[in-house]
Amino acid sequence: MSQVKTDKSVKSVAATKLVYPMVKEYYAEANKVAQDHSKKICYVTGAGLVDLCWVYDNVLPVFPENFNAACAAKQMTPPLLEVAEGAGYARELCGYFRNHTGYLLEGKDRKDVAYPGGGLPIPDFLIADSGSCYFHLKWWRETERIFGYKIPCYLIDVPYIPPRMTLDVLEQHYLDYTVKQIKGALEFIGKATGQELNKDKLREVVRLSGEASELFEEMQDLRKAVPSPMGSEDALSCLMPLVQWAGTQQAVDFARSLRDEVKDRVEKGIGVLPGEEKLRILFDNIPPWFTLGLFNYLHKFDAVSVIESYTYFFHYSRGKMDPDKPYESLARKYLYGCWFMTSVRETVNSLIARKAIDYKVDGIISYALYGCKIATGFLPYQAKIMQEKYNIPTLLLEGDMVDPRDYADGPVKNRVDAFMEMLLERKKQKS
Numbered sequence: 001m002s003q004v005k006t007d008k009s010v011k012s013v014a015a016t017k018l019v020y021p022m023v024k025e026y027y028a029e030a031n032k033v034a035q036d037h038s039k040k041i042c043y044v045t046g047a048g049l050v051d052l053c054w055v056y057d058n059v060l061p062v063f064p065e066n067f068n069a070a071c072a073a074k075q076m077t078p079p080l081l082e083v084a085e086g087a088g089y090a091r092e093l094c095g096y097f098r099n100h101t102g103y104l105l106e107g108k109d110r111k112d113v114a115y116p117g118g119g120l121p122i123p124d125f126l127i128a129d130s131g132s133c134y135f136h137l138k139w140w141r142e143t144e145r146i147f148g149y150k151i152p153c154y155l156i157d158v159p160y161i162p163p164r165m166t167l168d169v170l171e172q173h174y175l176d177y178t179v180k181q182i183k184g185a186l187e188f189i190g191k192a193t194g195q196e197l198n199k200d201k202l203r204e205v206v207r208l209s210g211e212a213s214e215l216f217e218e219m220q221d222l223r224k225a226v227p228s229p230m231g232s233e234d235a236l237s238c239l240m241p242l243v244q245w246a247g248t249q250q251a252v253d254f255a256r257s258l259r260d261e262v263k264d265r266v267e268k269g270i271g272v273l274p275g276e277e278k279l280r281i282l283f284d285n286i287p288p289w290f291t292l293g294l295f296n297y298l299h300k301f302d303a304v305s306v307i308e309s310y311t312y313f314f315h316y317s318r319g320k321m322d323p324d325k326p327y328e329s330l331a332r333k334y335l336y337g338c339w340f341m342t343s344v345r346e347t348v349n350s351l352i353a354r355k356a357i358d359y360k361v362d363g364i365i366s367y368a369l370y371g372c373k374i375a376t377g378f379l380p381y382q383a384k385i386m387q388e389k390y391n392i393p394t395l396l397l398e399g400d401m402v403d404p405r406d407y408a409d410g411p412v413k414n415r416v417d418a419f420m421e422m423l424l425e426r427k428k429q430k431s
């Protein structure tokens with residue numbers, strides 16, 4: 001089995017250094033409850049849904065996408081990817097799916113591998129949504145098949161928002177449809193766990209989900225400061241607490257401590273770099289989790305990746321998570337995931353451009369994922385628009401988020417070098 005070494009990241013912010021220990025602890029807890037049957041384990045997809053699980057006291061949701069990212073960060077994905085490919089799954093499929101499937105088929109039974117927190121436990125039920133990615137539905141169906149259709153599975157259909165609507169102006173029947181899906185999912189979890197729906201708990205989950213997102217949004221706004229108080233090597237690690245624990249006090253506490261620390265750094269003028277910050281970068285798309293050190297590599301050019309599109313995708317509040325309208329709030333949140341990934345590109349392009357302007361970025365690095373069509377197909381078009389309409393250059397890199405085997409570290413860095421030199425020269429000429 002092949003093994004590929006890449007660069008680990010070096011973090012600057014104390015709160016983000018705590019994330020990996022929290023991840024390990026969470027999986028250890030999940031393995032414990034799976035063994036003593038004190039709680040039911042549910043596999044959930046990203047960008048939503050997890051809130052629904054936290055409404056029930058006896059459910060512990062786990063998030064395979066995060067587990068895959070943790071495996072990649074610990075350089076343990078190649079053997080799992082090879083198992084999945086050996087079983088006939090194409091190498092061009094989503095890397096998250098391949099890694100998870102390789103883990104389920106063989107990886108989980110290997111006693112010689114120290115997976116984070118002891119690995120991903122076997123689920124009691126599965127729940128997925130099409131909101132952020134229609135591939136989730138196929139993935140969860142395959143997981144169901146691997147377990148011999150013995151584990152109940154519920155799929156939520158979140159409709160795509162057509163161009164005539166915006167997130168703020170949604171036609172009522174779109175909301176009604178999504179609310180119906182959410183109610184169906186809650187009923188399914190209730191049946192799978194033997195618990196009644198507690199409406200007060202539902203309201204509390206919505207309140208906490210909104211509060212954590214608002215704190216995270218506040219922190220993101222603070223990152224507009226020059227020098228940048230926190231780079232992407234730190235920020236991307238924060239997604240796990242925010243996504244996994246959306247709807248819990250734990251997520252709120254983490255988001256608050258992160259916000260406070262970033263605020264303190266801004267007030268004291270503490271930047272990521274020890275010296276002058278010459279370039280500011282926006283990183284677009286899911287990152288290569290196996291080499292987050294790529295963000296540290298930018299420091300060589302006195303450059304910092306100051307903001308990401310990906311971290312904007314997971315925190316929805318917009319002041320609209322209203323505990324008194326819990327179903328509608330959750331529906332809006334899931335529709336947001338769908339909107340960001342699939343809606344009219346002009347709208348998303350202008351959102352990316354807005355970020356680039358607000359965060360004073362000099363250039364964009366977009367990461368095209370060969371296994372993720374949904375988040376990649378439009379990137380060349382987006383790069384063209386950024387250049388022609390907003391005069392912001394884009395470097396388009398190719399790879400996968402968890403599969404390091406096709407990642408050519410040397411050539412990638414050569415291209416980064418050339419891009420950084422061009423940006424520095426451009427900036428010199430402008431000034």
Ligand code: SF4
Nearest residue numbers: 094096133135371372
């Ligand atoms: S959005 Fe892309 S990376 Fe995420 S699950 Fe879907 S195909 Fe995979």
